Structure formats: structure tokens, C-alpha cells
Amino acid sequence: MSDTPLISTDGLSVTFRINAGAFKKFDLKAVEGISIDIPKGSFFGIVGESGSGKTTLGRALLKAVDISEGTATYDDGEVQYDIGSLSGAELTEYRKHAQLIFQDPYAALSPRMTVRDIIAEPLEVMKITKTRTETDERVREIAAKCRLNLEHLRRFPHAFSGGQRQRISIARALVSGPKFIVADESVAALDLSIQADVLNLLKQIQAEMGLTFMFISHDLSVVAHTCDHVAVMYLGRIVESATTRDLFAQPRHPYTKALFSAIPSLDPDDRGKAQKLEGEIPSPTNQPPGCKFHTRCPYAIDICKSAEPKLEKSPDGHAVSCHRWEELLAESAA
């Protein structure tokens, strides 16, 4: 992992225009003011509840949705792209460098195509390979990396289990030789016993091929075991961002703490010890003023209801956006 960022965003916002009737229109701010650097070769985790904007952020970085404000750039040392302004041929070119692995391996694969055709499709669409033999060779090579054998390539997706299907999705994302992969809840639909297997495969591929991953998940324990760096999102904003080690050793934002606390412990004697978060994430169309988390925060005081905290970065790189984090940290240490 190096320090130069592969993906870098500055004040990135995504706004959707909602039509609520003939003359009623309003804006939904799904993602607002995101400034992150994803270092080359890193496994960058994005965590948050549904509705926190994590998927939208991932899609914005792939130009699957339009960026309304701010900038996002891709720079792998050879080519640079300004993601926000990509279109036409340049966008197709960018897609060779940046790919997506979907959440649901049952919905992501066409039931009418053989596994070989599914994996080969990106090559044909992007015109990466010239001949059929070249395509087949490339498909076989990538399939082997994802532990799929020749026999598998001839079959249709319905013959595969969830874990195998997710390996097919991974192979399809990797076949164009991308450098940046967005994995959106890629293990959420899998059984626990298979989940570990797919995570290990992703890590192994990342190390072998020197890829940069953005790993989107709602499950902190999964993120903890795979990512180098984690950003926690709430209602379209990053509320805390740090290396995995720092974040787990000492979470600073009350929301991060609550997320940790909500993970069901494997120890039956821990029952009832978890710190519970009341209420639900507010609707992005009707965001609370001040700190977006104050409606559910057990530590909220008057200032939290009126002023929005800035994302403060300490010298060690641990960033948090909370008015009271230093105070709360001192309290918990005492």
C-alpha cells in the first residue's frame, strides 16, 4: 500500500431531484460534502445503516450516478480521470479501470447465459480482446483465480450455490483488468460459513493483483477483518474515518460506538449489556438541523441541535465530526 491516493474526492455531493407530483419537486441529498482519499492498494471500508448514502457514494465513484457538486479524481500514475466529467468513449475507457461487484449474486447473473458468457461479456462490450480464443484464454485465467474450473464455465448460474455465484460475479468484475473495485455488500447475502471464504478470496486477489478496493458494508465485524481503513457514514456524511486498528481500539463518534455495541456478542452472558440506540435513521428528504445524528444521540446537547460539526482530523489521521468527542473521550478514559 502506498500513500498516493488512487481515488480522491473533494466535497463530493450527490443530489437526486424527486418529482412528487406535477409541480412539486424537491431535492434529496443522498451524499454531501465527502472528501476522502483512497490510497493505492488499500482495502477501504465504508460502513453505515441503510439510507446512509454508502451505496450512492460507491456508484458516484464509478460514474453510475452523476456527481452534483465537488470533484472526484482517479489517478493510477499512468492515466488520470476527472470522474465527474466523464462521458462517451472516455467513460468506457474508465470502466476498464473501475468495476463493481454487486450485493445479490442471485439477481446479478443472467439465468440465460452460461458462466463463460457472463464472464466474457465485459471483454466483448469493451472490445478488450480481439478473437474468441483470446477471450476464452482470458476467461479461463480469471476463472481459475476465482476457483472456478472448466466444467463450471459450461453451466448456467442456477446450478451454483450462493458462494459460487459470488465468485462468478467477482470473476466478471475482474476480467477487464481493473485497478479499482467497488464491492457493494458483496458478502451480505451469503451464509456465514461461505462469507469467510469469499472475504478471504477478495483479500487474496487484492494482494496478488495489487488492486484497490472500496468495500461497502453494514457489518462492522466483517469490515474489521478485511479493511485497512474505515469510514463511517450517517445520513450522507462521513462521521468518522480512521485506520481500522485505531477505529476499533478507540471509536470517537457516538454513532460508531453504538454500531459496535449493537453487534450481537457470541457470549450469552453479555445479554442486555449492549448500549442501545433509540429510533431510526431520519429520512434524507427531511434532515434534522445541526448534527444529523443528534436525534438519536444519547450525548446530544443544545449546540448539536443547531450547528453542524466539521470533520476534524487529528495529526494521527483519525477524523471525527462531533462537537463533544474530546470531552466524551476524556470521560470514558476517566
Added chain:
Amino acid sequence: MSLLDVENLTLQFRTDEGIITAVDNVSFSLEPGEVMGLVGESGSGKSVTAKSLMKLNPGNAIYSDDTKITLHLDSGPVDVMSLRNAREMEVVRGGAISMIFQEPMASFAPAISIGKQMVEQLLVHSDMNKKQARDLSIEMLDRVGISDASTRFNQYAFELSGGMRQRAMIAMALSTKPKLLIADEPTTALDVTIQAQVIDLMKDLVTEFNMGIIFITHDLGVVAQTADKVAVMYLGRMVEQGPVREVIRHPHHPYTQGLIAALPKLDDLEAPLVPVPGDIPSPLERPPGCVFHTRCSKIIGDICKTEIPQWVQTAENHRAACHLCKVGSGA
């Protein structure tokens, strides 16, 4: 006296590709006020087992002759297998047994208000009139922590958030005061913070109503936090059963051990994740002998491939179906 006794439940499905064994010789019992976690991967037969208690499986299901499911109600025991038609089935379906499904959006009818659906089932299963049913429904919505219950009563499923919908589902399932609640992955589609709320709510309600709960999940963490006892299923067979502390701290079956090892642990981030190797076999190709032997890392020889392991008692109320335990206890 126990609330529910299941003996030798064996269930097969007749399909175009042949006969599939979904549940194979499963026996367990449940006391009133007890929560049983039913754990296993997709395809292990846990949902099918739970649905059998109400004979809710589709028409191509064949129950074996020695399958015996007895529900002990105040009015006397009910032999579920002997119930023949929908009218007889009313005693268990929605009456003595309620079920909460995984996806609350799919379980509510989209074009009928939440309230109307709640009232409808009360009219079927109790002697209440419309007014009483309405009052009770609103009270139940309030009890499960839905604010402004009388407004929510008139709303439709799409107007509620995921957590709210699951609460409404729970309110609806409990309003008939069932003796047994089957919760099929009730928190899987929810965010962790909401999951914690729903788990708390269910625990409160068990104590209050003294129901038995069968909690189906693939998440051992959720089981550890809710259940009194655990049953682990693999490919239609029950492989381990016991009190929750026992099973989680001293798992005997290699599959249970594998499930626990696969769980990401928060106290040691550097520890590698250990998957259970391989994939669950297709039910059309059920392995002979111990069903788990194709993925088992502790296989002890041909006995695993040929002979179906019998239950071995390893501690009080704790038993596992593995040849390894027998060897261990014999030594």
C-alpha cells in the same frame, strides 16, 4: 409439560428432478416460555422444519408415516399431522402458532392498510367484534414501540420503514396471543441498530406472554443473545442440540465448530477468518453416511462415509450426532 413435541419429522418434496429429502428424522421439544434457536445455512431445512409445525409446506410435500408433531394446548393435545383441511388447521395456523417472516415488505399485502390486515386475522381467530379488534390492534402496535399507533394503523406497509414494518409484523403475530411463535430470520433484513431493538422487544414479549419461540437464524451471535437452547441443522438433519451456553462454549459437532470459527471476532482483528470449506451439497446429491462428511475436516475414516451417526450425549441436555463424539466418549 412441554408445549411442543416433534418426533421423527421426515419431509420429502416430489419434484421434476426426483424426490428431495428436505428434513430427515428431526426430533425436538419446546417448553412454554422457552426460546429455541434453530441454526443452519440456507438449504439446511430450518424454515421447512418450522413450516411443518403448521403444515404450511406446498402440496408436493410428503411427510413420513412415523412423523409425529404434538402441540399441548390448554384444551388438550393437538396432533398436527392428523389435521386434514384448512378449517381444522385454523387451530394451529394463526391460532396457537404465529409466524414472523424474514421480509416484512413481502408479508404484508401492499394495497390493504396495516390495520385492516390486523383486524381481519383477529376476526378469524377470536370472538371479538370489529371495534374490539381495532382497539386491541392499536394497543399492540403501541406495545411494540410504534409511536402514534392510531395513525400507523391506517397506513400501508410501504409508508413504514423496515424496522417499523417488522415491529408491526410482530404486533400482528402476537395479537392473537399464540402459544408458539415461529420467527424466521426476523432480523436478517434489518440494520444492526434496529436488530438490537427488535431482539430486545422479542425478549420482553416472551417473558410477558410466556410463549415458546422458535427463532430461525444463521447468525450465532443473535442466537447467543436471545435463545435458551440451540439446535444446529445441516442438510435436513439435526447435528447438535443443547443449552445455548454449552453449545457455543463447547461445540462438539465439527459443523458447529466451523460455524463459530467462521464468525468474524471483534476482540482479535488479526485472526484470519476460517471458512467451512466447500459448499453445501445439492439436496439431490445427499451424501451417504454423515451428511457433513464431504466438508468435514475431522473425518475419522470410512465410518463417516457409510454410517449415519447416532446421537451422543456429551453433557446434560447436550447432544451431538457425530462419530467423533462416540470415539471420544469410548476412550
